[in-house]
Amino acid sequence: MKAFEALESNVRSYSRLFPAMFSRARGSIMFTEDGRRIIDFFSGAGTLNYGHNDHTIKAAIAEYLASDAVVHGLDMATPARSEFMETFSSVILRERGLQYRFQFTGPTGANAIEAALKLSRKVTGRQNTISFTHGYHGMSLGAMAATGNHFYRAGSGVSLSGATFMPYDGYLGPAVDTADYLRKVLLDKSSGVDAPAAILVETVQGEGGINVGSRQWLRSIQTIAKDAGALFIVDDIQMGCGRTGEFFSFEFAALSPDIVVLSKSLSGYGLPLSMLLIKEELDAWRPGEHTGTFRGNNLALVSATAAINIYWRSRSFSQGVQHIGGLMRNRLEAIAAGHRNSFAVRGRGMAMGFDCQMAEIAEAAARKAFDKGLVIERCGPDDQVVKFLPALTIDLETLNQGLDIFEQSLAETLK
Numbered sequence: 001m002k003a004f005e006a007l008e009s010n011v012r013s014y015s016r017l018f019p020a021m022f023s024r025a026r027g028s029i030m031f032t033e034d035g036r037r038i039i040d041f042f043s044g045a046g047t048l049n050y051g052h053n054d055h056t057i058k059a060a061i062a063e064y065l066a067s068d069a070v071v072h073g074l075d076m077a078t079p080a081r082s083e084f085m086e087t088f089s090s091v092i093l094r095e096r097g098l099q100y101r102f103q104f105t106g107p108t109g110a111n112a113i114e115a116a117l118k119l120s121r122k123v124t125g126r127q128n129t130i131s132f133t134h135g136y137h138g139m140s141l142g143a144m145a146a147t148g149n150h151f152y153r154a155g156s157g158v159s160l161s162g163a164t165f166m167p168y169d170g171y172l173g174p175a176v177d178t179a180d181y182l183r184k185v186l187l188d189k190s191s192g193v194d195a196p197a198a199i200l201v202e203t204v205q206g207e208g209g210i211n212v213g214s215r216q217w218l219r220s221i222q223t224i225a226k227d228a229g230a231l232f233i234v235d236d237i238q239m240g241c242g243r244t245g246e247f248f249s250f251e252f253a254a255l256s257p258d259i260v261v262l263s264k265s266l267s268g269y270g271l272p273l274s275m276l277l278i279k280e281e282l283d284a285w286r287p288g289e290h291t292g293t294f295r296g297n298n299l300a301l302v303s304a305t306a307a308i309n310i311y312w313r314s315r316s317f318s319q320g321v322q323h324i325g326g327l328m329r330n331r332l333e334a335i336a337a338g339h340r341n342s343f344a345v346r347g348r349g350m351a352m353g354f355d356c357q358m359a360e361i362a363e364a365a366a367r368k369a370f371d372k373g374l375v376i377e378r379c380g381p382d383d384q385v386v387k388f389l390p391a392l393t394i395d396l397e398t399l400n401q402g403l404d405i406f407e408q409s410l411a412e413t414l415k
């Protein structure tokens with residue numbers, strides 16, 4: 001570990017939180033160089049929904065590489081690119097009655113968010129974006145302007161402008177429907193809130209603390225966007241690709257976003273791949289107006305196509321995620337009840353949060369869990385929420401082992 005301390009910038013973070021040399025990984029298990037076996041409940045912040053190194057996906061990548069097919073070609077036409085779009089259109093979109101154009105952006109989620117915001121400004125001729133308290137959209141300046149977290153905002157060093165924050169669902173307690181406030185200020189031309197180009201929302205706030213937007217609230221936000229003449233953008237970077245039990249996290253609310261932003265688990269293998277799904281009539285780009293050297297990297301498109309073919313051609317994968325999500329919820333609620341319910345359990349599908357209320361408790365529990373063989377991350381404005389994002393492909397034995405470790409770690413923390 002010496003190289004990291006001596007050579008890598010102070011900015012490194014996960015090598016501090018999880019101090020071990022990770023040498024191999026398969027499915028939900030990571031192995032360290034000194035032979036430890038560690039269960040992964042972090043999944044690269046939702047990038048490894050199908051686990052580490054899925055062997056069928058790996059075979060597709062290996063075959064592509066072995067054939068000398070084009071790996072990098074900017075956005076030149078390749079069979080990998082057309083096959084991905086055709087597969088995604090038929091298996092994911094058409095099955096759900098959705099129709100979108102694809103825009104491959106630079107490989108980060110943040111770049112896809114930038115593209116979505118730029119397009120909404122271009123389409124509407126407006127500048128403002130409505131985003132939500134505790135929302136997270138990435139580290140570049142435009143995405144950061146729409147991100148709530150004080151620590152990240154402070155790191156940017158310039159004033160962040162162009163976004164107005166509105167209270168997310170539940171922000172003012174269960175009795176207040178925050179959509180009412182949003183509707184009021186957007187329909188009142190003298191509220192002081194500039195007419196927005198877009199409303200940008202996560203259906204479940206991943207980094208923000210696993211805050212769950214209700215079906216009704218999300219539907220209201222979509223309607224408000226329409227009434228306000230703003231584009232309705234769902235940031236499905238972390239909650240998409242099956243995390244909440246369906247491919248898109250908004251299916252349960254039957255939403256029809258103008259733009260959907262996907263990244264993280266899209267490639268299915270941890271390879272960088274981000275894209276926008278854009279309603280055809282909003283595709284106002286001129287050719288080349290948003291570029292990037294690594295847009296739609298072919299290797300990532302090959303793994304993405306394989307992942308869709310393997311997991312999404314039948315409904316059973318989705319049903320499995322919902323089933324396992326239910327087991328996780330029951331178990332976490334039982335753990336909370338064992339501590340006289342001083343903790344809150346939130347989530348949807350296999351994205352669950354255990355709100356410890358106090359950062360010190362969450363931190364100590366996660367640290368002890370790592371010592372016992374579990375990688376688990378925290379989130380929320382004070383990092384007070386322990387975040388459960390196991391691979392959607394996890395087997396029940398490993399899931400229960402991980403939950404056992406968390407339960408023991410929490411109990412020891414509270415002793």
Ligand SMILES: *Cc1c(COP(=O)(O)O)cnc(C)c1O
Nearest residue numbers: 108109110136137138206237238
């Ligand atoms: C991770 C994430 C992003 C940013 O993606 P990067 O690839 O880290 O730039 C944006 N929005 C959400 C909801 C995310 O979880």
